[in-house]
Amino acid sequence: MSPSLSSPSPPRFSPSPSPAPSNSVVVLMTDWRSIFFVSFVVVMDSIKLSVVQMNSWPYLKSMDPNIGEEFYGVAKSAVTFGTILASLASGYISNYLSHTKPSFLSGILMSFFCSLLYANLEILVEQWRKWAFLALEFLIGCSGGALIIWRTQLAMSSTDRDRQKATALLSIAINLSFILGPVIVLSTKYVFPDSLSLPWHAQLSIFTAPVYIQSLLSLLSFVLLGFFFDGQMHLAAGANARHGRKGKPRAEIGGTESAPLELAVPRREGEQCEMIRPIYKEFILFVFDRSVSPVPPASPSKGHKVLRPVKLDHLAIFACFVVRINFSAFLLYMISLSSPFTMSAFDWSGEQAVIYTMLTQGVVGIMGLLISIGYALRIFTRFKERKCILASLCLMLIFFLVSFPWPFLSARMPANSCAFSWCDSTPTVNVYVYHVALVMCLGFGMPVGQVNLDTLYSRMLGPIKQGTMQGMFFATGESMMFFGPPLMNVAYKMFGPQPIWVFEIVLFFFGIVLWLLCYHRLMPNSESFGKLPIKTTKCGPLPTVKTDGGLLHVD
CATH class of the missing domain: 1.20.1250.20 (MFS general substrate transporter like domains)
Known part of the structure; x- marks a missing residue:
């Protein structure tokens, strides 16, 4: 049974009330809201490279002039070791939980505490400072490794057609952080030309003031992701099966490992048959319309076609x-x-x-x-x-x-x-x-x-x-x-x-x-699937479709 197109109800998409015919199609959309929030987190975290990592050697030498380059090299290896361990662990845990949010939040929280401790190394006894520095370098690497899960979130939230565009947005975020980091460091040098003593016997200087700013940015990222980010691993299919206004779902779309085919038919608004909003409208809707929330992926039922990905090459x-x-x-x-x-x-x-x-x-x-x-x-x-x-x-x-x-x-x-x-x-x-x-x-x-x-x-x-x-x-x-x-x-x-x-x-x-x-x-894996028939609705022919790993999305 196809959905009615004459109803004046507000939702732009209406699902089939009963299992769709075997030759129906699915309309997929990239979850730009998740990608916007992940981009923000990447900007905030990548600033750490300029604020912390680029200034770590002079900061360490200012605390202990006797430290040599060999110890600093070991510290840099500790960062990489922590990054490798955390990236593997966060990938496995996210797969096990089918959720990326725990990895994001743990990485941001670890970055917040590491930044605070890093800025206060001077309160320690001198002989313990380098060992505390080494431990913090390892933990900073772990925080960065946990946040590498953004690669998974990007892949799961974007359709095959939008994958390159989504990756480019993350690349823009990283490049912006390379600009903002030096701006923060040079600005603190202008504001604090000389070191200021803090009540707890630490110094506010060009080495530590940017780190305090970094910790505040980490806290802001933690709050935003904690309240506004959904990290469930639905793929573009499940992540975009969102409720529209009045609680009506836009499209019934299946889960991650297999996807039933449901007919997603657009509703007519005046003379326009709108399938996908521009990115900025999606972002504004997400911020101001809290009725838009993700729903869990549907389970395959009788009458659904189940498409499975081909074996990896x-x-x-x-x-x-x-x-x-x-x-x-x-x-x-x-x-x-x-x-x-x-x-x-x-x-x-x-x-x-x-x-x-x-x-x-x-x-x-x-x-x-x-x-x-x-x-x-x-x-x-x-x-x-x-x-x-x-x-x-x-x-x-x-x-x-x-x-x-x-x-x-x-x-x-x-x-x-x-x-x-x-x-x-x-x-x-x-x-x-x-x-x-x-x-x-x-x-x-x-x-x-x-x-x-x-x-x-x-x-x-x-x-x-x-x-x-x-x-x-x-x-x-x-x-x-x-x-x-x-x-x-x-x-x-x-x-x-x-x-x-x-x-x-x-x-x-x-x-x-x-x-x-x-x-x-x-x-791409999607090119291994055969072409599925394109259906026509009362709203006109559906847009050109491409296979997306066994699913379909609109051009």
Whole structure:
């Protein structure tokens, strides 16, 4: 029985009062409300990178001048170790509970307390400060790892068609945090040019004042998510089966592992047959209309068609993991060796290195933000994910090829800025060639590659609970950050940049070859399903539909 279209009742969508025919379809919509709130949390948490992590070394040295770089390296490994453990645990727990909200709230709450404790390390006895710092670095990593569940929430809340746009919105959030973080730090330096003593014997300074602001932002995120966020893992199907006005559901849509097909028919409003609101209207409705609330997914019943996702292509999944390692290897170089190498190769002082690095990061940040906005506005959606990822890999490979210390280069490492035994015999690249290639990689290759890799990987997994797989995906890349820094630093001090560059070139070459071999297998899970018939209603033909992991959504 099809629903009546002559009723003047307000709901825009009306479900079938009885099981739909076997050839009916489902209308799916991306849950932009969840994605907006997750984006806000990502902005608030990513600010921590500039506010806490970037200033942790001078803050630690101000408390204990005798601490060496070796201990600081161990502390950075502790951050990565905590991130890996928490990302795997949060993915498993979210799958077990079919809910991402506990992981979000626990990560935010942990970040709040860590920020407060971090800002008050000075009240401890001096010999205990570094060990407390080490413990807090581990807990900060755990808080960040728990919040990585945003990848799962994004995949479960967006349809196949909107996945790239949703990923781009999260990328915009991350780029905004890279701008807001330095603004907070510089603003506190202007407000508090000198340290102020607090009643509990702590100092309010450029190191601690931004951390207090970070803790307040974490508290705000905790309150917003606690009261306004629904983290049930419905997929786009279940998460969008929301009540409209008067409590009438928009569409009867099934659960996560299988989905019954119900007929979702739009109601006519004047001369317009509206299926999906614009994003800003969805967000305003969510904030001001509390009658809009999620409902649990329906269970398959007799007369429903149940569609199940196809078996995962493990070789294609492995190729995505390898590319994730490639991107992490490039970031590993940037974190571990970029500053020491440029200071030695170009004879820069510490102040010059900071100035030129900030200029480079400014250009990179602007490029990354523009690219993310382009994906959010669907300007770049005409480019396939596979081709964009391949282009990013090739661009990073070119960077290491053009910056390699080839024997035919005439310039050598400056003797006054390089004190290692290999300095006199090691050629160096031109400073302009190096930085142009670096800006292209970080400003173009990295954002394009990350957005498309996250999008393609989540679409390849299909309509399953993605918590565990997303946790493994993230932890695989982070493992490079855990083992890489000490090994890379030792190799650089003993043998120079050549073995590091050779390792990166071989790794990227392997990733490109594997990607080409698996190229035709790298496709969304939804493309394995056959096309279902398009139905027509009294309101006109339904919009073009595409399969979404066994489900359908409108274009």
